Amino acid sequence: MKKLIAYCGLDCEKCDAYIATQNNDQALREKTAKYWSELNGVEITPEMINCDGCRMDGRKTPYCDCMCQIKICAQSKKIETCSSCPQVKNCKTVGMVTINNDEARKNLGI
Template identity: 40%
Template sequence: METMAKIQAYCGIDCGECEAYIATRKNDRAGLEAVAADWSRRYAGSNLGADACVCDGCATGGRASAAHAASCGIRACASKRGLATCAHCPDYGCGILQQFFAFAPALKDKLEAIRREIGK
């Protein structure tokens, strides 16, 4: 079985744990279709196809899921600034991030840990 590497996203998520990333890496069409069906169910008003879920990891410079990563404000901002993650940002704690932390508090802890590691 292939071991997925840790792929750090700008927001602290490990893309290596994402079902879309895993199905993409395995070239698993049925897996991508299952992700698309699941995300379509979870996100009201969306009707996604497998191609919209293809993703090489949000900060890798590869393909970014049209269903998710391509429209992410955090990803757009951090990549434009050339940062490894939001934890490296001089404007850490900005409004975009605060909104994100409100529904993903565990990622706040992850980014705070990265900040401690890099001495911020």
């Protein structure tokens, strides 16, 4: 599987945090921080918008680094992505992403 596919099946190359980091785009960091703050009801600052990819070494947003339950689960099972998990089709954790994202489902093969 492509290294820039996250544990949940999302494509990191299409993520605004990844794009802002790779292009050192401060305006996109600010826009993403504002949007994510509103979406999640927490303060997210532009300084938090740095990511080299969910499964890659390097920078991560605070959520993706240590709070993402999908990542925590996949790492505890020592699997590359949720596609390797026998429970993926009925998993409520990854289902929070896949229920509304056809691309993530396709990337995970579900």
